[in-house]
Structure formats: C-alpha cells, structure tokens
Amino acid sequence: MGVMAQTNVDILRGTLDLLILKALSWGSTHGYGVARWIEQATQDVLQIEEGSLYPALHRLESRDWIASEWGTSENNRRAKFYTLTPKGRAQLRVEAATWTRFAQAVFAALEAPPSPA
Numbered sequence: 001m002g003v004m005a006q007t008n009v010d011i012l013r014g015t016l017d018l019l020i021l022k023a024l025s026w027g028s029t030h031g032y033g034v035a036r037w038i039e040q041a042t043q044d045v046l047q048i049e050e051g052s053l054y055p056a057l058h059r060l061e062s063r064d065w066i067a068s069e070w071g072t073s074e075n076n077r078r079a080k081f082y083t084l085t086p087k088g089r090a091q092l093r094v095e096a097a098t099w100t101r102f103a104q105a106v107f108a109a110l111e112a113p114p115s116p117a
Contacts, residue, residue: 027083029081
C-alpha cells in the first residue's frame with residue numbers, strides 16, 4: 001500500500017513548441033541541445049523524446065518560426081542546427097504571455113477556497 005506512483009508529466013504540443021522557441025532564444029543549436037536545455041531548465045521534470053522533438057522542430061520550421069542548416073556538432077558529427085527567426089521570436093513573446101496567463105489562472109483555481117454552498 002505504501003508504494004508511491006511515479007509521476008509522468010506529458011507535454012502538450014503547444015507547450016513543447018513554446019519550450020523549443022525559448023531554448024533557441026539563447027542561440028542556434030542542434031536537436032539534442034534543445035532537448036538538453038529543456039531538461040536542465042526544468043530540473044529534469046520534462047524529458048523530451050526524439051519522437052516528439054523532431055516532429056515539433058519540423059512543424060516550427062514549416063511555420064517559419066525557426067530555420068535550420070547543417071553543421072558539425074561538438075563531437076564532430078554532422079547535425080542540423082536550428083535558429084529562431086524574427087517571426088519565431090515574435091511568436092515566442094505571444095506564446096509566453098498567453099501561457100503565463102493560463103498558468104496563473106490554473107494556480108489561482110488550485111488555491112481558491114471552496115465556493116459557498
């Protein structure tokens with residue numbers, strides 16, 4: 001009875017997109033660098049799987065929010081490097097403001113007293 005269930009945090013698509021844009025706001029990097037930044041920034045609460053990351057990167061690139069080019073990674077491997085575009089930087093501002101309002105509303109609801117009966 002005393003076994004605690006492990007909590008898995010699933011990332012909604014829009015949230016993953018926002019985190020990718022934020023990761024790239026610090027500069028150009030490859031997919032692995034994006035995933036590592038998200039993991040470090042969230043104290044490893046959010047683990048990004050390749051099956052979610054690369055479709056999201058392609059989706060953002062198709063919207064012209066990020067651009068990519070081939071380069072060489074730190075360990076001398078060929079890798080695609082992603083960069084935030086001006087359109088992506090504007091989208092990051094909009095998404096961050098929207099997500100912040102949403103999160104504040106959820107926190108307010110979680111801390112709200114019960115409604116009078």
